[in-house]
Amino acid sequence: MVPQSFFDRDTVAVARDLLGKYLVRRYDGLVLAARITETEAYIGRMDRACHAYNYRRTARTEPLFAPPGTAYVYLIYGMHHCLNLVTEREGEPAAVLIRGVQARRGLDIIAENRFRCKAEGMTPCQRKHFLDGPGKVCAGLNIDRRLNGLPYGAPELEVCSSLAEIGLSDPAEDGGPLRIHTGVRIGVDYAGEDAGLPWRFWI
DNA sequence: CTTCAGATGCTCT
DNA sequence: GAGCATCTGAAGA
Numbered sequence: 001m002v003p004q005s006f007f008d009r010d011t012v013a014v015a016r017d018l019l020g021k022y023l024v025r026r027y028d029g030l031v032l033a034a035r036i037t038e039t040e041a042y043i044g045r046m047d048r049a050c051h052a053y054n055y056r057r058t059a060r061t062e063p064l065f066a067p068p069g070t071a072y073v074y075l076i077y078g079m080h081h082c083l084n085l086v087t088e089r090e091g092e093p094a095a096v097l098i099r100g101v102q103a104r105r106g107l108d109i110i111a112e113n114r115f116r117c118k119a120e121g122m123t124p125c126q127r128k129h130f131l132d133g134p135g136k137v138c139a140g141l142n143i144d145r146r147l148n149g150l151p152y153g154a155p156e157l158e159v160c161s162s163l164a165e166i167g168l169s170d171p172a173e174d175g176g177p178l179r180i181h182t183g184v185r186i187g188v189d190y191a192g193e194d195a196g197l198p199w200r201f202w203i
Numbered sequence: 204c205t206t207c208a209g210a211t212g213c214t215c216t
Numbered sequence: 217g218a219g220c221a222t223c224t225g226a227a228g229a
Contacts (some may be wrong), residue, residue, distance in 0.1 A: 078211030080222045
C-alpha cells in the first residue's frame with residue numbers, strides 16, 4: 001500500500017503519479033484489483049470545477065476536508081457513482097477523480113458487477129469499454145456511497161504500487177516509463193475558464 | 204464508427 | 217426546481 005504521505009502533496013502531481021498504480025478493493029471476502037489508467041485533478045482552493053470551490057463546505061463536500069487518502073464518493077446523474085481520493089494536507093479540499101482502470105484480479109466478479117455475466121460472456125464492445133469511465137469503475141469494483149469518507153488505510157480500498165503486494169505479477173509493471181497524456185477534464189463546461197485547465201491524465 | 208434520448212436521485216438555491 | 221465530474225442501447229452513416 002502506498003503511504004498516506006503519497007496523497008499529502010500537490011493534487012496534479014498525485015493525479016499523474018496514480019497512473020499505473022493499483023486500486024485494491026476488498027468486500028465479502030473478495031479481492032479485486034485494477035490498474036489506474038485515467039485520472040483528473042480537482043482543487044477547491046481555486047478551481048470552479050471542484051465541488052469545494054472556494055472552500056465551499058457542505059454536507060456533501062465534507063470528505064474533501066478530511067485527511068489525505070480519504071475516499072470521496074458521490075452519486076452523479078441520479079444513478080452513477082464517482083470515486084475520488086482526497087489530496088493535499090487536511091483542510092485543503094482537493095481530490096483526484098479515478099476515471100478509468102484496467103481489471104487485473106477478479107475479472108468474473110467485476111464482469112458480474114458490470115453486466116451480470118461472466119467475463120467470458122462479454123461482447124467485444126463491452127470488453128473494449130470495460131472500465132473506461134468513472135461510473136464504470138465504481139460499478140465494476142462495487143464502490144458506492146457506503147465508502148464515502150472511508151479513511152485511507154482501510155482494507156476495503158487501498159492503492160498499491162505493485163500487484164506483488166497481493167501475490168500477483170503484472171507484465172505491465174515492467175513496461176518501462178509510462179507514456180502519459182494530458183488534456184482538459186471531461187464534463188466541466190460549467191467551470192468557465194477553469195474548464196480549460198489541463199488536469200486530465202491518462203496512459 | 205457517430206449521434207441521441209432517456210434514465211434517475213441527490214444537492215443546493 | 218435546476219443541474220449535475222455519466223452510461224446504455226438504438227438508430228443511422
